[in-house]
Amino acid sequence: MVASFFWAFVIGGLICVIGQIMFDVFHLTPAHTLSTFVVIGAILDGFGLYEPFIDFAGAGATIPITSFGNSLVHGALQEAEKHGLIGVLTGMFEVTSSGISAAIIFGFIGALLFKPKG
């Protein structure tokens, strides 16, 4: 348990450091950086490398945005196994939906509740 927290902290932190380097050294905007991360996550899962990574780092691998790409691929592959090529299309959001729907729902609730503070 302690090890889980430790590695979640370290791996999660290191992924963020990579992001910071992309910000500061390569002068990428946050949008560019995050898009790159998502694509990297998708590719890593394509090679089957992201799952072991999650097993190891737990939330350190599932909380960074890279896991978004991973779970998109995962959903697509799961469905593809059952329904063939068309599953690639239909399964895409099967696993990720919670992140996106949570963002949409809480985004709207936030807009109802809050004003920008400046």
Place this chain on the structure above:
Amino acid sequence: MANEQRKLQTKIMQEYYQLEKKNETKRPVVQNCLRAFLVGGIICSIGQAIQFFYMYFFHFTQQTAGNPTVATMIFLSMLLTGFGVYDRIAQFGGAGSAVPVTGFGNAVISAAIEHRTEGFVLGVGGNMFKLAGSVILFGTFSAFVVALIKTILIKWGGF
């Protein structure tokens, strides 16, 4: 984007570029990285804690706890964004608060809050994914390509 990559047309421009770079306050890369590590690590540890919470008190396994964890993190992100704290954390933490899924939530929620003055349909609805849209686009498209290639290889390539 990056100044370094752009070709500066004239000699004056190149000279000025050198002069300006010399005077420019350097980004404190090492300090920023340390802060990003700290903030990112803390956010992921909170994620881990929430995941254990869902596993311990609800019927979620390590695998299935991921979804409610992400949703909870985005909920927390909404609170912090709404109370005007998240942008301050971000100024300190940089990528440490942008890379975790809370940063994705913050991008959606901040845009939604910002544009409520233009109404809920055109303002909130139209602008919600102003910043986060690219993440969804490139995530979805790259996942499509990756999954397509992999499926084809498995089905017909005999891998």
Place this chain on the structure above:
Amino acid sequence: MKHFIFFFTFLFVFSACQQNDMVDPTLEQPTKINYSTKNAPFNQKVAKKAEEIAESYDGVPKAISVNTDRKLLLAFQLDHMKRFQLKQKEKTIEKKLKKSFRDYDVTVSSDMKIYWETEKLINKLENLDKREMNKKVENIIQLSREET
């Protein structure tokens, strides 16, 4: 500065409560405990054997198992540094167990939640009858099959 202090206090308090809320069952029982399974509705000999097999693998400090007349459920923990090979380990152990206990429907899981649930079940085996136990084991197996 005030905001940062606020933020870190918030984080600290938050994560601290979360951690305290969770009593770690593995930390409470660091060494092997001889569960009294004599009065269990099914003879747990197979499960004990399975535990021994699983624990003979490198990097598996602890495994727990229950069996009914047809089903065998085993949950194990893995040294953290070996967790990269978690899925392979799971497969090898499952294969081995399937070979060793051909009469049983074998389920192997490395999931922490399954481990906790199995442990809970073992602790109250004595108070269960066969039907209840079948149901409980079936529930855990279902849980471990859930995806996403």
Place this chain on the structure above:
Amino acid sequence: MLKGHRTWVFHNQPVIISTATVGGPFEANGRLADDFDLLHEDLWLGEDSYEKAHKVLFEEAFYKAIEKGNIEKEQVEFIISGDLVNQITPSSFAARTFGVPYLGIFGACSTSMEGLALSAFIVNYGGAKYLLTGAASHNTAIEKQFRYPTEYGGQKPPTAQWTVTGAGAALLSNEGKGPAVTSATIGRVVDLGMSDPFNMGGAMAPAAVDTIEAHFRDLNIDADYYDLIVTGDLGKIGRNVALELFEKNGVQMDEEKFQDCGLMIYREGQPVLSGASGAGCSAIVVYGHLLNRMKKGELKRILAVATGALLSPLTFQQNETIPCIAHAVSIEFRG
């Protein structure tokens, strides 16, 4: 009268008979809090959108300037103003409130001095008796316009600048007492290929230097003529770059004398990174702080050089470089 290439000299001496400045909560904590006529506690100014709050900043500055000038609203013949929001709506909407003939101008953060130069020109040649000019910016309205949503957690690099919330207005007339506008140099658009929208100072410095040098050349004077040469919003980086450019071009410039409005507004420790910026920045400092100092007799002649970066989020996304401009206005006080 045109002198040299691009400098107007105003022989009829249009006088700034009154000025008014309005600021937001962040400015109230700043160094120049005492020089404001009106300070707001609330960034919303009691309105339901930041754009409306922006408009209110304008209205209040105009009203206050008229009040301090001891004239009636109806006596104001023209308003020349501008800001940074799309299609300069806050400025135009404020002009709607007044119902006075109005010229909307856009020069990004150089709007304040562009307005003052044009106003002085009009007043000088008898185009108006009373003329109001002003510029304003509102931190969150501008952030929303040019950068990210205000609550978005995007880390700003140390080169970034903080947009001022505030408005400055000046009432000009061809008679009366007060500091006189003696000359103005119109800038040209200078682009040396900088493209980082988080480093405006570095992009704008050459424009400021170009205009100041042109001003000296056209009037055949040097930096000694002025007690203070103040740039609009170059910030720390822009100011240093400008000083270095002066040295390189062989223009003598006293470091003490060459100040920047963006570095004057806020205190040490306020999280403004490289300094302040925005159309309101130079308007507030010149119309508030500096004219007050002139009235106290601390300064006799100043040259206010407002700098503007003429970019939009669109041009930045299309990888265009940032064209910049600076307008210089000389203000003299002869007791």
